[in-house]
Amino acid sequence: MIKFLDLQKINAQYREALVQKSADLIDSGWYIQGGMLKQFEQELAAYTGSKHAIGVANGLDALTLILKAYLHLGKLQPGDEVLVPANTYIASILAISENGLIPVLVEPDPETMNLDVEAAGKLVSQKTKALLNVHLYGRVSWSDKLEAFLEEHHLLCIEDNAQAIGAEFNGKKTGNLGDASGFSFYPGKNLGALGDGGAVTTNDDELAAMVRIIGNYGSQKKYLNQVKGVNSRLDELQAGYLSVKLPFLDKENAIRRKIARQYIDQISNPKIVLPEFPQDEQEHVWHLFVIRTENREELQAYLLENGIQTLIHYPIAPHKQEAYKEWNELHLPLTEEIHRTVLSLPISPVMEAWEVNKVIETLNAY
Known part of the structure; x- marks a missing residue:
């Protein structure tokens, strides 16, 4: 049988290094938000060319936290509309509706399966404040035309980069094209963990800080809670595994x-x-x-x-x-x-x- 995706064979290549990471973690005694996570965040930021990378629990959380952070920062308001490709995986849309925002479904380009900018333009209203742009199947959804569209309508652009890590547009990697980006490290992804995992990348200092705060119970300093947060942190061991595989x-x-x-x-x-x-x-x-x-x-x-x-x-x-x-x-x-x-x-x-x-x-x- 030719498997659709042979995860055992993929991870067997890195078995020795993965086992060593497991041993290192056990010996470290620091199992949440430790050195392995910090190292991977630095490596991911460098790889994408982004200023910040924040490890979170999964890809859906990555998108949800970005939008939630924009709401806390006042850059979005409940009831604002967010354009999103209609043929995406449902997680992209769940992140929008979970935050009390309104998903506006856009028919795709039939050639690329990605966002059709002209179709999106016909759906813009006074309430449209952002685009959740999905790099579906691993293909970059970006163009000069899209950049002009975003600028014309003053839209925030959040990349759903769950499927396209490593792809480039004019030498610039996905995850560093829009205002912020959500990644998934689900085991079957091109860069897959051995469990759930995700990350947010951005060049926006304020947004990065707020995503970290919200994902850590709304807290920047232990037991001091600034906002109503959640628990969404990339597991230390998964971060270590991802550091093994990223190169x-x-x-x-x-x-x-x-x-x-x-x-x-x-x-x-x-x-x-x-x-x-x-x-x-x-x-x-x-x-x-x-x-x-x-x-x-x-x-x-x-x-x-x-x-x-x-x-x-x-x-x-x-x-x-x-x-x-x-x-x-x-x-x-x-x-x-x-x-x-x-x-x-x-x-x-x-x-x-x-x-x-x-x-x-x-x-x-x-």
Whole structure:
């Protein structure tokens, strides 16, 4: 069986160093917000080119804390509207509604699956104060046109960088393009922990300080609580594991790009719509390789019968989920078509050449 993502094989490469990190932590006697977290925060800030990196519990918390901090700082007000791609994972939208802000769903660009700036422009109102911009599947969602749009409408821009760590736009990494960015280190991400984890990056001193305070029970000094906070801190051990893996991220992303290039060059079945490979290859880290087909369930079953595991990212659009039943009658045709037809193929830095070839040959024979 060709696994969709072989996490055991990925982490086996770093086993010795990961075990040593575990031993170091046990011996240190300092298990929360210690030296390993501080080290990883410094490394992540340096990697992205950001002034600040703050470790938090997970990717959803990262986005939630950014918006909550903006509310505390008065840069957002309850009831403000936040533009967000309609075809994103639901976490992006949950972070907005959790904070008493109003998500405004924007249909994507059909070529990139990322934000359509023109579509966003048609939805701007006097209440629109921010854009939550998602780098979906690992492709950078940024352009000169987007920058002009943000400036014209005086919008805060929060990057959802859960899937695109290491991607670049004009030599600048995601996580350092907008005003603030949320990261996820869920085990299956390009930079994955061995459990949940997340981070916030920003160049805004005031925002960084507020995110730290809110994520630590609303406290900067022990037992003195400035605001009503939460407990959202990146675990010391996970931070240590991420420090082990971060130096190899660019190399692993390069392997993903090579596999994606081979898929695009060699998959020739007319029943399959392939993603576009950007002219600047650094703009995509291929967290997911997502094809589209009208016969998704049939194709997925066929691939499984031939020993190839696939997943669907994502089978149900956020506006069709019971959690947002107030939107269930909303019709967003492009988003709905995407969720009906997408299928994610195996892609990872530990795929062997024969596995890639088998995926291609099996798809072409379908």
